[in-house]
Structure formats: structure tokens, C-alpha cells
Amino acid sequence: MFIVIVGCGRVGSAIAKRALDAGHEVSVVDSDPLSHERLDKDQLTTWEDAGGRFTVSTALEIDGLIEAGIEQADVFVASTSGDNTNLVIAQIAQRRFKVKRVVVRVADPGRASWYAEQGLLTICPTQVAIDEASRVVLA
Amino acid sequence: MYVIIAGAGKVGWNLARELIAKEREVTLVESDHARYRVVEEELEHAVQYGDATELWVLERAGIQRADLVIAVTGDDEDNILICQMAKEKYGVQRIVARVNNPRNLQHFRLLDVQPAVSATDLILRLIEHEVPEYGLVQLLALEDEHLEIIELEVSPGSSAAGRRVQDVELPDGSLIISVLRGCAGFVPKADSVIQPGDQVLLILDPGLEAQITPQFAPNGASPSA
Numbered sequence: 170m171f172i173v174i175v176g177c178g179r180v181g182s183a184i185a186k187r188a189l190d191a192g193h194e195v196s197v198v199d200s201d202p203l204s205h206e207r208l209d210k211d212q213l214t215t216w217e218d219a220g221g222r223f224t225v226s227t228a229l230e231i232d233g234l235i236e237a238g239i240e241q242a243d244v245f246v247a248s249t250s251g252d253n254t255n256l257v258i259a260q261i262a263q264r265r266f267k268v269k270r271v272v273v274r275v276a277d278p279g280r281a282s283w284y285a286e287q288g289l290l291t292i293c294p295t296q297v298a299i300d301e302a303s304r305v306v307l308a
Numbered sequence: 309m310y311v312i313i314a315g316a317g318k319v320g321w322n323l324a325r326e327l328i329a330k331e332r333e334v335t336l337v338e339s340d341h342a343r344y345r346v347v348e349e350e351l352e353h354a355v356q357y358g359d360a361t362e363l364w365v366l367e368r369a370g371i372q373r374a375d376l377v378i379a380v381t382g383d384d385e386d387n388i389l390i391c392q393m394a395k396e397k398y399g400v401q402r403i404v405a406r407v408n409n410p411r412n413l414q415h416f417r418l419l420d421v422q423p424a425v426s427a428t429d430l431i432l433r434l435i436e437h438e439v440p441e442y443g444l445v446q447l448l449a450l451e452d453e454h455l456e457i458i459e460l461e462v463s464p465g466s467s468a469a470g471r472r473v474q475d476v477e478l479p480d481g482s483l484i485i486s487v488l489r490g491c492a493g494f495v496p497k498a499d500s501v502i503q504p505g506d507q508v509l510l511i512l513d514p515g516l517e518a519q520i521t522p523q524f525a526p527n528g529a530s531p532s533a
Contacts, residue, residue: 229384229409229411229415230411231414251385252361253361253385253386253388253389254385256385256389257384257388257389257415257419260418260419261415261418264418264419265418277361277362279362279363279364280361280362280363280389280393283363283393283397287396
């Protein structure tokens, strides 16, 4: 599979490395060139030598997304630090580039659940933490 | 009419003032606390503190009964989301969104957040209108109707100069609706002669500009090149 990931923070970079290890083609986009370090951290080779791609671009820049290969992507992951940025680029991936599988990280449970109802695959770390912590606390 | 305005920057604050002066019911929502305190001194209960991209903040502002939601924060993603949720989740009939970066206008369109207003774009159009060498000026885009009105200057030596309106070679879907000459304008007839230096107004299907402009440019070149 060809996976495009926008946002190379803790979550994005970890998914990227895991996907590359699993043998997938991975292209990562982030506006901060230094975020690339997360991809090299604890690895034997550099991200590029391992076969990964990295593009410096802001999330809403269409040229950057195309350079990263969004037109060929089988999976698109929106994992920047901004909920609204993620929700907008996820919808761009879905509607404009017709990416089949679009995964969006949304910290706010309210927006996450409403956009999930609209057909986006939202993942809400806050909701996961709430559920998990409640389970432990109330055990 | 009940209006919710997201973002109490210069645009939002002044809009709120104007609408309140016109006796509209207005709630302004601002997420920066320091800014909120400043605006609250003047607008009092008409401003609320909170992030207007959060559902509960919109609901506290009464979005269920809003007739109009205006998103004018400094962040295009926020403006898109606020308007999208207002329309699609809460059924607000009318929205207006501000576009900060004109390059993002395509995203507003894609996600059907309309009308989207870009100050940069408006000023650019005014500049184009004031600077004749740009040649083509878009005066009005009726997006839902798929029509636009443009203004073109007739260059000396162009194929349209000296011709009758009916003889100007225009593609189907375009029509000369007005001629501006000197300080006056008139609606031409089929046999009105177009003169070099005239400004002509055309109504057309969007996308035909490239076929139209060569008729008005010297030697058939594109005037904006």
C-alpha cells in the first residue's frame, strides 16, 4: 500500500515507521524540516535510505500534497497538531483526490464523533484516554 | 435576525458593532482571553469567550437559532470548520467565511463553504481595475449561476477595434452587454461599432476568457501576458 501521512509529530512519525517496517510505501509531509529527525530516531539507517519519502510543506498546500504523492495514495493519514487542519485536509484527500481510506486524528471528542458520522475515519486520542482512564479508575 | 460572529479581530469586532447599530442581535465569540476582555468592555454580554470550533461553544452561543454565522478568525481551517458545522450540523441557513490566504479559496469551494470573502482578492481586483495594462478585469462572478461579467479594454490594432458588435468573433456563451467610451457607457446594438480605447463589458460562461481576450488585444496576443 502507498500511505501518505501529513504531520510528523509523535503519532505521525510512529505510524510512518511502523508502516515502512511492515513493507508499505510511505510518504510523510510536515511544514517543519526538523520534524524529519523523528523519522531517523532509533533507526539503523536514515528514513530515505530505508525507502521512506519526506516532503516539507504546509498541510493546506496542494502542490506539496501532490509532490508527496497524494494522487496515488491508497491511505491518507491526517495527524498534524491541529484538529481543524486535520479535518480540512482529510476532506480534501477524500473529495478532491478520492483517496479510499482517510484516517484523521481529532483531539476534540465532539468534533471527532460528528465528523465520524459524516463518514470520516476519525481517531480521538482524548476519547481513548477518557475511556481507558475511566475503566482503570472505576475498576 | 440572530447573527453569530466567530473571531473578534478587527473584522469581527467592527462587524459586530455595525450589526448591533442596525439593531441585529449579535453574539461575538473570541478564543483569546486577553482580546476577549478588551472587546467585552465595549460589547459586554454580546461577546463570549471560547473556541468557536468547539461544538459546545457554538451551542452555548445559541447556534441552533442563528440565522447567519460569520467566521472571520485569522485561521482558514477554523473558518471552514465553523461554517461547515453551522450549515451541515446545525442547519444554519446563511454563512459567510473569511479567506485569509487567497490560495485557500479552492478549499472553501471544495467543501462548499460559500460565500467566502478574501480581502486580499478584493484588493487585488481593485488594483486590476485601476491598472489598465492588466487588460481583463473580472467584475462579477455569479458562481451558482455559472456566469461572469468581465471588462476588457479594446486595444488599437486588435481585431475587434473598428468592427461592429455583430462581427466580433466571440465564442457561443458570451455576449457584449455594454460599451464604455469616454465618461459614458451605453448598451450597444448589433451594428454599433467598437472603437479602440473602448472598454467593453461581456457576460460569459466561466472559462471562455482565453478565447475572448485575443479579439481585443493587439495582434491577437493575450492582453494580460
